[in-house]
Amino acid sequence: MPESPARRRLSPQDRRSELLALGAEVFGQRPYDEVRIDEIAERAGVSRALMYHYFPDKRAFFAAVVRAETERLFEATNTLVAQGETLFERLRAGVVAYIRYDEQHPHGAWAAYIGMGRTDPVLRGIDDTDNERQMQRIMAAITDVVQGDLDSKVERDLRAIVYAWLAFTFELCRQRVLDPSIDADHLADSGAHALLDAIVRVPGIPAALAEAADRR
Numbered sequence: 001m002p003e004s005p006a007r008r009r010l011s012p013q014d015r016r017s018e019l020l021a022l023g024a025e026v027f028g029q030r031p032y033d034e035v036r037i038d039e040i041a042e043r044a045g046v047s048r049a050l051m052y053h054y055f056p057d058k059r060a061f062f063a064a065v066v067r068a069e070t071e072r073l074f075e076a077t078n079t080l081v082a083q084g085e086t087l088f089e090r091l092r093a094g095v096v097a098y099i100r101y102d103e104q105h106p107h108g109a110w111a112a113y114i115g116m117g118r119t120d121p122v123l124r125g126i127d128d129t130d131n132e133r134q135m136q137r138i139m140a141a142i143t144d145v146v147q148g149d150l151d152s153k154v155e156r157d158l159r160a161i162v163y164a165w166l167a168f169t170f171e172l173c174r175q176r177v178l179d180p181s182i183d184a185d186h187l188a189d190s191g192a193h194a195l196l197d198a199i200v201r202v203p204g205i206p207a208a209l210a211e212a213a214d215r216r
Helices: 012-027 037-044 048-054 058-076 087-104 106-115 121-146 152-178 184-199 207-214
Strands: none
Touching (some): 012 048, 012 106, 037 058, 087 121, 087 184, 106 152, 152 184, 184 207
């Protein structure tokens, strides 16, 4: 039986981050029901009591892992906007950043994927919060194009379209985690085109937005 790693002195925040990173690795490799929180403590070289000091139970630990991964993904997809960049290019860059994040953090990405859409209200809340932030980010890009000139009904319809597109993009990227041979550039193009194609079909959108959606 392998020996537990020697315990190292870390700040509470660093220790918590280490445990979350280890949790992402483990939950990303095995089903939730097969993971024991005692195993996480042993692999991290900490006591069971310390593990429960940070996380009261496995459900809370898994929720914290999913929340940490969604935070990292949100930051990773906050791409810089180049001068003169089209709306298509901005959307495409965001999808590329999503795909690249999954490539660099495959276990953590998968842990987040299996957490999303679950019936657990805590996990559902994490999913809803992340979708709201991503939706607001995309709506900000749209209002930049029209300089804030959106009818309330048009804005409502655009928000619904963006929410639906986020679910579509989520599944595109999940499929590539399952099969990395899928071409990333093709997915990024498809994702950006899909949202713009949906936007131009919203009744009453400003001419500036229709024109921006056609610049691809």
